Amino acid sequence: MCGLAGFVGTGDQRDLHAMVDALAHRGPDGDGYFQDPNLPVFLGHRRLSIIDLEGGHQPMWNEDESVGVVFNGEIYNHAELRAELIKRGHVFRSDHSDTEVLVHGYEEWNSTLPRRLNGMFAFAIFDRPRQRLFLARDRFGEKPMFYSKSPGLFAFASELSSITRHHLIHRRLNDKALQRYFLFGYIPAPTALYHNCYKLLPGAHLTFEIATEHLQILRYWQFTITPDENLNNCSEEVLAEELRHLILTAVRRRLISDVPLGVFLSGGIDSSTVLAAATRLLPSSTVQSFTVGFTEPSFDESLPARNVATALNTKHHEEILDLSSARGLLNEVLTRLDEPLGDASLIPTYMLSRFTRKTVTVALAGDGADELFAGYDPFRALAPAQLYARFVPDNLHRGLRRLADLLPLSPKNMSLDFKIRRSLCGLSYGDSLWNPVWHGSLEPAHLEHLFEEPLKISELLSDAIELWQRDPQLDYVDRTLEFYTNFYLPGDILTKVDRATMLCSLESRAVFLDNDLVEFCQRLPHRFKYRNGKRKYLLKKAIANLIPGAVLKRSKKGFGIPLAKWLCEWPEPKDMCPIDGMKTAFVRNRWIDHRLRRADHRLFLWSWLSLQNVLYPSLSIGSRHAGY
DSSP states (O other): OOEEEEEEEEOOOHHHHHHHHHTGGOOEEEEEEEOOOOSSSEEEEEEOOOOOOOOOOEEEOOOTSEEEEEEEEETTTTHHHHHHHHTTTOOOOSSSHHHHHHHHHHHGGGGGHHHHHHEEEEEEEEEEETEEEEEEEOOSSSSSSSEEEEETTEEEEEEEEHHHHHHHHOOBOHHHHHHHHHHHHHHHHHTSTTTEEEEOOOEEEEETTTTTEEEEEEOOOOOOOOGGGGGGGGGHHHHHHHHOOOOOHHHHTTTSSSEEEEEEEESHHHHHHEEEEEESSSSSGOOOEEEEEEESSSGGHHHHHHHHHHHTTTTEEEEEEEHHHTTTHHHHHHHOOSSOOTTTHHHHHHHHHHHHHTOEEEEETTHHHHHHTTSSSSHHHHHHHHHHHHOOOOHHHHHHHHHTTTTOOOOOOOOHHHHHHHHHHHHHGGGGGGHOOOOHHSSSHHHHHHSSSSHHHHHHTTHHHHTTSSOSSSOOOHHHHHIIIIIIIIIHHHHHHHHHHTTOOEEEEEEEHHHHHHHHHHHHHHGGGGEETTSSSSHHHHHHSSSHHHHHHHHHOOOOOOOOHHHHHHHOOOSOOTTTTTTHHHHHHHHHHHTTTTSOOOHHHHHHHHHHHHHHHHGGTTTTTTTT
């Protein structure tokens, strides 16, 4: 796990060092720099040492130094690929570095290399003979890759703040990115916060020809549901056994490390499954689990996590915090976020990462299971939503929304009143917009009140609409699964985890995003994921004998903070930092309405605070001591 940066064209070593220095938190164990003597190619790297501590320094080259790489991530099938490449005549210099597999793999397979990789990765390869840069990102975008292209300059980095350290790249806001940010609650790829900057799409690779400055991007993989109806004839026991085997294999691959390793544990199904699998593969007393809990019961999961750890006999680490400590971290985390994120669970994720990093350098996690196995609340809302949309007339719907707005605001995590308001908000739009609206910070009808320029919502959400309409034969559950895996998972969940863990120099490994496990889920008909109101149907069957039965019966609880309550307690903002094209009066009115408990605007206000802290980090916006 590392940070990478580089550029081709105008610039010098000062630009490169500034870009790499911005990534120091991603790689505290070392750095590396390269400048080609004949071409304007600059590569830089910060290293967090995980695999082959002595031989994994970067940039790394093949034996004749014709191909070099800077790399962020882990390749879980690197040993198998190394063996295959050695048979084909490639000579390796390192003992077991997964990075070196990339340079020889590129020599052998060129642009088809990413298809062969099982892992999380973002890398840039310099192909000297062809005078070409080749960039690639893993299937789901676990690892970030930003780039910028203008005449005479192509730059790339693990974080946007690194790219903008180059003296020719300026922080001019991208209006479309801001609009999509408030619609989605995050900035989905390929859009990035600043003008002329972009995110490489998950499952994509980019080729930049140095001589001509020609850039080509191709998608080598995308998550789509392709149900295998033959699986409907298989017994559930057979399918559950296959899934259990895939989970154990995925965990085994992610236990490879030359540094201490542990498991995030919330006490829910996903993390408990990962921990249980780890205890099947290692002596349970050597497996370390990590939990943070809170004194506020509505937000605390420490007891069920402790029960799971006790039942599995792991070496459990637990930290119980007062939620006021989370409040004190807002500015520290948000100002270092790189891009704004409308997900307040970033704060407890950071707290868990910080606590875990005191003991280990790598943590296995259950991210991705909700997206693959229909684990979220909106899956339960799909069938009622279809009936509601069909039979409830618009005038009655508007009346129900007004009634819902009169419900008293609850400070509890994922309270009923919050769910009702969010559901009705989404149902104000066509089915292709339900999922983005349910998750977004600001509904489309209100977006035009925030921005000064006329907006075309259909254009801003065109990629989500196109995905929803991709295959009309798909069930609503499958279409929603595709939305989650293509938008919410990479744009929100994986971004949140990457930033929170990397701020602490901790590597997180998502077990459920293993290639083989994902491909099984793609073929699995939706009735094995969501059935009669039961989420994660087959997953629960597969792990029934691995984890305590009480875990299977627990209702899902998000990893949250009392955001609505905190925002009510903050005084009315007096001096807002203006953002071109946005109306501060709209924001101020939302603050007032929320503070007086006339409405619940927690998602919008958090998104606004996140944006303000990213743009104006020196002002500590959101602090009780900074004009609030």
